Amino acid sequence: MGRFEGRTAVVTGAGGGIGRACALLLAEQGARVALMDISAESVELTAEALRRAGGNAAGYLVDVTDTAAVDAALARAEEDLGPVTLAAGAHGIVRNHPFLELPAEDWDATMAVNLKGMFVLLQRTALRAVAHGGGTMVAVSSVAGRGPRATCADYAASKAGVISLVRSAALSLAGHGIRVNAVCPGVVDTEMTRAIHRQKAEIEGITAEESFARQAAKIPLGRIETPQEIAGVVSFLLSDDSSYVTGQALNVCGGLEMD
Template identity: 40%
Template sequence: MTTPTPDSLAAAHDLTGRVAVVTGAASGIGRASALRLAEAGATVVCADLDEAGAGETRDRIRHRGELADAVGVDVTDREAVDALVAGAVERHGRLDVMANIAGIIVTNPVVEISEAEFDRITAVNLKGPFFGCQAAARHMVGQGSGSIINMVSAAIDAPAPNLAGYGMTKAALAQLTRVLAREVGRDGVRVNAIAPGFVISEMTTRNFTDADGNVDPGLKAEVETRMSKGVALRRVGQPDDIAFAVVYLASDASSFMTGQIVRPNGGAAMPF
């Protein structure tokens, strides 16, 4: 299938009339991506286990005069993910972008990861986007177009102690991305992944909060300084650094890109 080449840079990034589902939309990279997709013109379905948080993202989008819905969903539940995609199509008539961003992190040495932790991180970080890919691909293949975006991690390129569970699931998701891209490319569907470096978000700031959930500014600054030392650009990432890549992969600006891993990591990892 041939995708027409946009006639301008603005047109290439314009998502007006497109419908995007974003999981993990209640906070962090997911929220930033939902906001930027809407800014680019897409109607965004904000999905998250934290339905209230997803609703807040929806409200921020609507406050700007843009279009969004919010749905509570457990991505580890296949039927719930199928219903999420079916609902988006039923309500909006199509599905153009599926951004599988929901994820969790477990920090333990390999020998200390419990079976429960293994099952949980595998369920959220691998089964969840797998179900999302399946549901989206089934519809997009019939539609003859679409972009699926999976969120992996720089951990697939730079193995880090205590991140075996996280890195393992993200590496598997990167391979799923490549295989699915091969399977559905002939049908006009693109599948890519983003591998961020360390990003300051709600998920990562949990590592420097007190018992009441308040961020310790001193510890946060210390962590940012330490993490920045291994980054060529000498800073950590922000959610928007990744959200802009999501918009690129969702848009016709990336119409000749599929099966690729985009690496906005500030130079923390530089694989060939």
């Protein structure tokens, strides 16, 4: 029996690198998985991969900033897959601008997706989990939420906001039998990171692979992490193995950040 047998999980950003890895692992561990993403194509790719692996999943096209759309998708997910009591928030966007050039519209967009979207996911899922007698939720933040970032102040602020949001949600929901935690990845091999390194490489006149290697050399464990390494920690935090852990933000970053 998998650790999530008989349970239904919602995963946002399920078409992305970390979201897909989380969805695949949770399904492998027995969960039925509601896959949510703003990209129809990528969410369908995840759904196909998951079904090929023998999992039970359904994809939903959702913009996490739209509360009504999230509610509607959760309602459909419960009809299709059963009561939702687990959530992994792995949606997100990042844009690179030095502070003096950061457009206010980009600030708004980053805050809307990364922070408001996480609030919407946690609150709307929690309302259902309360009715079902409890649950667990994990939000993907970032080590960028732990400190300053010269070229993505909006992203760093949104991720610091996610850590704060998780703490408040955990405090508020503990009495309802709901645990809420965050994971803070460092540098993960996904399209988000590859796009940043393509941009950096162009500016620095090197290849994207060289830029990737330079980044890896700055990490104490000496390599960039895989999405599966995040998924493993997300699964742990969603499971009963972490039954006394709530309101925490756990760095999963090869030692890039230590606290």
